[in-house]
Amino acid sequence: MQPCIWSHPDTMKRMALDERNLFTKTPETRQGKYQCPRCRRTGEYDIRWVRHAKKKKPPSGANREDRAKFEKLRDYLLRLDDAVTCKTCGKKFEIPSQHSLIFTDQMAGLPNEADLEQEIADAAGEPEPEREPKPELPARFTRKSGGWK
Numbered sequence: 001m002q003p004c005i006w007s008h009p010d011t012m013k014r015m016a017l018d019e020r021n022l023f024t025k026t027p028e029t030r031q032g033k034y035q036c037p038r039c040r041r042t043g044e045y046d047i048r049w050v051r052h053a054k055k056k057k058p059p060s061g062a063n064r065e066d067r068a069k070f071e072k073l074r075d076y077l078l079r080l081d082d083a084v085t086c087k088t089c090g091k092k093f094e095i096p097s098q099h100s101l102i103f104t105d106q107m108a109g110l111p112n113e114a115d116l117e118q119e120i121a122d123a124a125g126e127p128e129p130e131r132e133p134k135p136e137l138p139a140r141f142t143r144k145s146g147g148w149k
Contacts, residue, residue, distance in 0.1 A: 021059035022073060023052040027080075036086040036093055043087045047095070048080040051104070075104040 032047045058070040079100045085092045 018059075019052075021055075022070060023054055026051045026053065028077075030077075032084075032095070032099075034084065034093075034095060036089060036091060038091045038093070039086060039089040041086070041088045045084045045087075047084070049077045050080060052076050052078060077102045077104060077107075 028049050028051055029046050030049055032045050033042060034045055035042045053075050054070075054073045058067050062070065079095070079102075081095065083092050083094050
């Protein structure tokens, strides 16, 4: 019969690093733009995230290997919400899973959507179409109501 791994003296001496000792967790809410698969309308949704910020110094009792691992750690965001409810049709749909974990140092250089749309329009070389003035409303919609009679 083989001896249990956990009863080995070397295993009992040192425990693995605990994430709670390495990061501080703070909840936050961020806006996300997603398209409903049912009605195909895009909307802004509040998504809950937890920010894991690396602590200033490694935990006490860390050896050389643990300190080396601690130096390589990065801050990240972890998404809590897996699904949102469409504001138009009311159907609940899943958020794409490729965006469930984001490293904060990768987010810093990303452009916002308005700048991105403007850059695409500039690169296309097409001038913005001039908007036609809206026609005036007929008088029956603009005169003051006499109230109920």
